[in-house]
Amino acid sequence: MNGADVKEPIAPAVSTLVGEQAVSAKRPRIAVIGTGGTFAMHGRHRFDWIEYADSGVIHPIDDLLQRLGELVPHVEIVPLPFRSLGSVSIGPRDWLELATLIRDTAASDPALTGFVITHGTATLEETAWFLGLVLELEQPVVLTGAQRPANTDGSDAAANLRGAVAVAAAPESRGAGVLVAMGGLFFAARDVTKAASFELAAFEAAPYGPLGRIDADAGVVWRRRVFRDAGPSRQSPRFASILDAAASTALPRVDIAMSYAGADGAAIEAFVAAGARGIVSAGLAPGRPASGEGEALCNAVAAGVVVVQATRAPRGTVPKQRFLAADGIVAGGDLSAQKLRIALMLILASFGVSETAPRDRAQVDRDTVQRILLEL
Numbered sequence: 001m002n003g004a005d006v007k008e009p010i011a012p013a014v015s016t017l018v019g020e021q022a023v024s025a026k027r028p029r030i031a032v033i034g035t036g037g038t039f040a041m042h043g044r045h046r047f048d049w050i051e052y053a054d055s056g057v058i059h060p061i062d063d064l065l066q067r068l069g070e071l072v073p074h075v076e077i078v079p080l081p082f083r084s085l086g087s088v089s090i091g092p093r094d095w096l097e098l099a100t101l102i103r104d105t106a107a108s109d110p111a112l113t114g115f116v117i118t119h120g121t122a123t124l125e126e127t128a129w130f131l132g133l134v135l136e137l138e139q140p141v142v143l144t145g146a147q148r149p150a151n152t153d154g155s156d157a158a159a160n161l162r163g164a165v166a167v168a169a170a171p172e173s174r175g176a177g178v179l180v181a182m183g184g185l186f187f188a189a190r191d192v193t194k195a196a197s198f199e200l201a202a203f204e205a206a207p208y209g210p211l212g213r214i215d216a217d218a219g220v221v222w223r224r225r226v227f228r229d230a231g232p233s234r235q236s237p238r239f240a241s242i243l244d245a246a247a248s249t250a251l252p253r254v255d256i257a258m259s260y261a262g263a264d265g266a267a268i269e270a271f272v273a274a275g276a277r278g279i280v281s282a283g284l285a286p287g288r289p290a291s292g293e294g295e296a297l298c299n300a301v302a303a304g305v306v307v308v309q310a311t312r313a314p315r316g317t318v319p320k321q322r323f324l325a326a327d328g329i330v331a332g333g334d335l336s337a338q339k340l341r342i343a344l345m346l347i348l349a350s351f352g353v354s355e356t357a358p359r360d361r362a363q364v365d366r367d368t369v370q371r372i373l374l375e376l
Helices: 061-068 092-108 124-134 157-169 266-273 291-302 322-326 337-350 366-375
Strands: 029-036 076-085 114-118 141-144 178-182 185-188 212-214 220-222 254-258 278-283 306-311
Touching: 029 061, 029 092, 029 157, 061 076, 061 157, 076 092, 092 114, 092 124, 114 157, 124 141, 124 178, 124 337, 141 157, 157 178, 157 185, 157 212, 254 266, 254 337, 266 278, 266 291, 278 291, 278 337, 291 306, 306 337, 306 366, 337 366
Parallel strands: 029 076, 029 114, 114 141, 141 178, 254 278, 278 306
Antiparallel strands: 178 185, 185 212, 212 220
16 A cells, blocks of 8 residues: 555544543544564464464454454554565565655644554564654654564564554654664664564664663653754654655665675675665674675775675674775764665665666765765
8 A cells, every 4th residue: 555545534443442432632543554574474373483474364454453452541543554564575665655654644644643563573673764764753653563473372462562552652752753662662763673583572772772661551661862853963854855756766776795704795796786876885893894895895886886884793883984985985883784775775865866877976975975874
């Protein structure tokens, strides 16, 4: 479903979530968008925590909300279907359509208090970061997921959705941008990452930590705030226009080259040959490529590809350095490689670089790319 199709205010869900009480004008209204993932899948048995996708059953969001029952008292839940995607299948086109849906829904129904997105956990952090860079909303957008399907023992699906709804409904969350709520904690989209495959407490934000917690009674406790000032400050969306500009085209291709002992330039050369407009080098700590990759990265720069140096270290940072500048390579700061990729895609798109445009080194001012990345 494309956001452009949303014309009228969303009708409230008729379910036990609304409860028996009359809906008051001040009652928080939270739109819940289902995108699939583990949250929507059906385990074949009570301990089907690994290969549950083999069941082939994916529940739509309105069905799941009916099954889970009331989550947060006095909060009205409004199901908003998108489409069911495994988190290993979601990509830039889906991000653009999801962001457009949220933007258009907020415009058509300004009484909505906030949005919750149920999402597969594998790429949840990437979707959250993309949305945080392109959405300019006062309403909070909170992503959540599940490590275990809702019908299996020990599932975290209901608790995580309850927490996300509570965060989205909290008055203090207004203006906080895009957040991730998992395991009783909530995080800034910029910082959060999935750090474990199957553990329930799978999401972390090293070294900064969570923004706050969700208590057992669904109370929301903020301990840190995110920066949302106007202008070129951290966490300020600066790519909202991309949603309109990219409606008829694809975002530029940006790839990630992982460094390791003995790595050569084969992957980098392949990315350039495949049409990459940008490459993020996930280098060895403290943020240097393997020696065998150096020539290929320089050749990529000479071919007009924007190269950003990152580090594969989970708490690493890559500051501006002379050796990078000498080779025409941009320093990635403390963003992870996967989030640098998304930021670079949007930066290149804002410069008018498309997926299919011919390479023109003059199109991209690397000093501007450097400045933007270090401000995000």
